[in-house]
Amino acid sequence: xxxxxIVLDSVGIGEMPDAAAYGDLGSNTLVNTxxxxxxxxxxxxxxxxxxxxxxxPGVPKLEAIGAYGIMLEKSxxxxxxxxxxxxxxxxxxKPFDLFPxxxxxxxxxxxxxxxxxxxxxxxxxxxxxxxxxxxxxxxKSGALIVYTxxxxxxxxxxxxxxxxxxxxxxxxxxxxxxxxxxxxxxxxVIARPYTGxxxxxxxxxxxxxxxxxxEGETLLDILCQNDVxxxxxxxxxxxxxxxGISYYVKTKDNMDGVxxxxxxMNDKSHSCFIYANLVDFDMKYGHRNDPEGYAxxxxxxxxxxPEIWNCMTVxxxxxxxxxxGCDPTTVSTxxxxxxxxLLVCGKRIKRGIFLGxxxxxxxxxxxxxxxxxxxxxxxxxxxxxxxxx
Numbered sequence: 001x002x003x004x005x006i007v008l009d010s011v012g013i014g015e016m017p018d019a020a021a022y023g024d025l026g027s028n029t030l031v032n033t034x035x036x037x038x039x040x041x042x043x044x045x046x047x048x049x050x051x052x053x054x055x056x057p058g059v060p061k062l063e064a065i066g067a068y069g070i071m072l073e074k075s076x077x078x079x080x081x082x083x084x085x086x087x088x089x090x091x092x093x094k095p096f097d098l099f100p101x102x103x104x105x106x107x108x109x110x111x112x113x114x115x116x117x118x119x120x121x122x123x124x125x126x127x128x129x130x131x132x133x134x135x136x137x138x139x140k141s142g143a144l145i146v147y148t149x150x151x152x153x154x155x156x157x158x159x160x161x162x163x164x165x166x167x168x169x170x171x172x173x174x175x176x177x178x179x180x181x182x183x184x185x186x187x188x189v190i191a192r193p194y195t196g197x198x199x200x201x202x203x204x205x206x207x208x209x210x211x212x213x214x215e216g217e218t219l220l221d222i223l224c225q226n227d228v229x230x231x232x233x234x235x236x237x238x239x240x241x242x243x244g245i246s247y248y249v250k251t252k253d254n255m256d257g258v259x260x261x262x263x264x265m266n267d268k269s270h271s272c273f274i275y276a277n278l279v280d281f282d283m284k285y286g287h288r289n290d291p292e293g294y295a296x297x298x299x300x301x302x303x304x305x306p307e308i309w310n311c312m313t314v315x316x317x318x319x320x321x322x323x324x325g326c327d328p329t330t331v332s333t334x335x336x337x338x339x340x341x342l343l344v345c346g347k348r349i350k351r352g353i354f355l356g357x358x359x360x361x362x363x364x365x366x367x368x369x370x371x372x373x374x375x376x377x378x379x380x381x382x383x384x385x386x387x388x389x
Contacts, residue, residue: 003368004265004274004308005319007087007236008301009080010282012325012338013054013070019337022078024325027336029286031056032329033298036291040298044305048320048343052354066345067387069355071321071363074379078337079151081187081211083323084239084277086361088218089369089377096152096187100124103148107182111146114174118143121157124150126287126333131157131194131201138162144171145192150334154179157192157203165193165206176210187212188238205252209238219365219377220244223273226374233260233276254280254297258304265311273368277323286326287333294328309345317346317371321364349387358383 012029019025031054034040039058042050049068051059075082076095085092102122112119120134120143130147131138138145138159145157154175158168168191176189189210194203220230221244229246234257237248251257257278264274278301285294308318325338342355342364358364362380369375370382 001271001372002265002268002274002313002316003319003371004261004312004316005276005321005364005368006261007084007277008281008298008320008322009277009279010286010324010326010335011298011322011341012327012336013322013341014339016072016337016339022337023332024078024327024330024336024338027325027327027330027338028054029294029325029327029336029338030054030341032327033291033294034058036329037295040295042298042302044302045320045343048305048345049352049354050341050343053341063352064345065351066343066349067353067355067383068344069342069358069383070339071342071358071361072339073324073337074360074362077152078324078335079187080235080277080282080323081152081239083340083361084236085214085218087321087323087364088214088220088240089362089365089379090214090216090218091360091362091379092215094185097185098150098152099148100150103146103154107178107184108146110182111175111178114178115144115171117171119146121145121147124148127155127157127192127203128201128288131192131203132199135159135194135201136198150332152185152187153190154186154188155190155192157194159201160193160195160204160206165191165204168193169208172208172210185212209235211238211241213241213243216378218244219369220273220275222369222374222377223372226372228372228374229270229272231264231272231274233257233264233274235277235279236275239277254278254301255304258301258307262307262311265308265316268313271372273372282326282335286328286335289328289330289333291328312346314347317344317349319344319364319368321361344387348389350389353387355383355386
């Protein structure tokens with residue numbers, strides 16, 4: 001038995017019932033992107049039932065080769081950490097701390113003291129915009145650009161030629177320790193190195209995340225305890241702070257992520273859980289309000305789905321979902337509070353099974369635990385009995 005789970009980062013499918021509280025009424029990443037570009041060509045995702053979940057221009061309704069449904073998020077929030085933790089069985093009781101007006105002065109003062117570097121920025125901002133705004137000052141002064149977003153993140157940007165990446169990583173470790181000491185519940189500290197010349201700075205691939213450990217036992221923990229290897233692809237390792245992971249590989253982009261998934265799948269000698277995040281949808285297109293780029297990324301992934309299918313054994317199960325939305329057609333460049341699609345296929349999976357609207361992402365992890373016949377997660381309801389032949 002192998003389960004291959006792929007999270008299409010930010011590929012939401014419609015506003016949550018409480019979307020208004022997050023300023024996200026009307027958000028629907030998939031549908032609005034499709035409308036903006038005159039239709040999406042997703043014939044393989046359509047075969048998995050995607051077109052049956054909503055009226056998505058260009059995506060037909062077909063008899064699915066497996067099971068399909070929608071999942072609602074029970075945790076407060078709309079970020080990758082919250083979404084991935086819930087996919088693995090952890091529901092947040094208290095949301096992560098947010099800093100829409102920047103970080104408290106006492107926190108910044110102590111950070112400056114410990115790093116011996118001045119902080120500039122200290123506001124919520126787009127990563128590409130703030131380095132364009134403050135990059136020249138950073139180059140001249142050697143200061144650290146600190147900023148946040150609508151997510152619970154403490155991000156530190158610096159030009160690689162001014163502050164070497166290893167030094168930037170040390171500053172991130174200081175920030176992580178400081179936030180924890182002061183009692184701030186911040187999901188991730190993120191190193192954001194960049195290079196180039198103003199105004200055309202570019203962020204380099206040497207980003208690194210320093211995450212909080214999950215607040216409870218996750219699917220990954222339980223699988224490892226039961227000698228089921230967990231192979232993480234992309235930013236999965238960062239989102240779970242490395243916990244419950246047997247092996248991990250970082251990726252350059254979505255297509256590199258698919259390549260790494262296929263490499264892991266080519267070893268058919270043992271049971272394992274392959275858990276991947278494909279981040280380009282969110283990072284490159286959702287946050288930059290680029291529906292055309294978002295559409296291309298979806299279609300690029302769709303074209304490669306048959307490669308994954310062809311690599312599957314009789315026992316394998318493929319599960320595709322998302323962690324939140326990031327509608328590129330709205331005024332906001334932030335994540336959106338959305339439901340997510342759930343698509344499941346495999347030779348042992350029944351065809352045309354509608355799983356309905358699941359009340360929590362935890363159903364995803366609970367089902368995977370059930371498939372591997374390990375003990376139950378604290379949260380969620382398995383749908384294994386509905387999908388297996």
